[in-house]
Amino acid sequence: AQKITQTQPGMFVQEKEAVTLDCTYDTSDPSYGLFWYKQPSSGEMIFLIYQGSYDQQNATEGRYSLNFQKARKSANLVISASQLGDSAMYFCAMRPRNQGGKLIFGQGTELSVKP
Amino acid sequence: EAGVTQFPSHSVIEKGQTVTLRCDPISGHDNLYWYRRVMGKEIKFLLHFVKESKQDESGMPNNRFLAERTGGTYSTLKVQPAELEDSGVYFCASSRSRGGSDMETQYFGPGTRLLVL
Numbered sequence: 188a189q190k191i192t193q194t195q196p197g198m199f200v201q202e203k204e205a206v207t208l209d210c211t212y213d214t215s216d217p218s219y220g221l222f223w224y225k226q227p228s229s230g231e232m233i234f235l236i237y238q239g240s241y242d243q244q245n246a247t248e249g250r251y252s253l254n255f256q257k258a259r260k261s262a263n264l265v266i267s268a269s270q271l272g273d274s275a276m277y278f279c280a281m282r283p284r285n286q287g288g289k290l291i292f293g294q295g296t297e298l299s300v301k302p
Numbered sequence: 303e304a305g306v307t308q309f310p311s312h313s314v315i316e317k318g319q320t321v322t323l324r325c326d327p328i329s330g331h332d333n334l335y336w337y338r339r340v341m342g343k344e345i346k347f348l349l350h351f352v353k354e355s356k357q358d359e360s361g362m363p364n365n366r367f368l369a370e371r372t373g374g375t376y377s378t379l380k381v382q383p384a385e386l387e388d389s390g391v392y393f394c395a396s397s398r399s400r401g402g403s404d405m406e407t408q409y410f411g412p413g414t415r416l417l418v419l
Contacts, residue, residue, distance in 0.1 A: 232410035
């Protein structure tokens with residue numbers, strides 16, 4: 188079965204601190220991509236970061252990094268130096284190569300950044 | 303470059319009525335996807351167009367849902383007749399390459415919030 192699990196429905200973090208949002212996945216496909224999206228209260232889905240299953244290094248994009256542990260099937264998102272504008276819903280998604288183009292999403296984690 | 307746009311942003315209809323959602327992908331993007339998020343649940347795939355062809359419609363819930371992409375540009379998703387359980391947020395996403403790869407990023411629109419009363 189192809190599945191994404193985000194076990195943290197809600198998270199709090201103090202402004203300027205780092206936070207890790209958990210994501211585990213399950214797939215039998217040897218080739219896949221992993222994505223994180225941010226959904227602020229305004230509703231749009233914003234692409235944050237991508238990790239390919241064969242990538243040797245963890246992906247980074249500014250304050251975002253993806254802690255990819257293939258053996259554990261985890262793809263946690265790390266946000267460094269949290270800002271108030273980081274408060275949003277965060278979705279982890281997977282795209283197995285043999286499933287066509289569709290993304291499989293987790294349930295999401297709501298992050299609240301405290302001043 | 304304009305992003306993915308969706309219309310309307312909100313729609314409130316009564317059970318049994320018809321609603322048509324529209325998605326305009328990013329110019330030049332061959333791939334267009336529809337997803338839906340029902341309240342409190344995960345975002346689920348509905349279908350995938352490559353240009354005007356339906357590549358995968360395995361996520362369409364039933365035959366009350368009809369998606370089209372005439373001319374390979376914008377797409378519409380019609381729900382007829384709407385039921386209470388159709389309420390949710392309908393997202394459209396697009397991506398560039400025709401063949402697709404696991405590196406291909408899908409860019410999402412702001413969604414249409416549908417409420418069926």
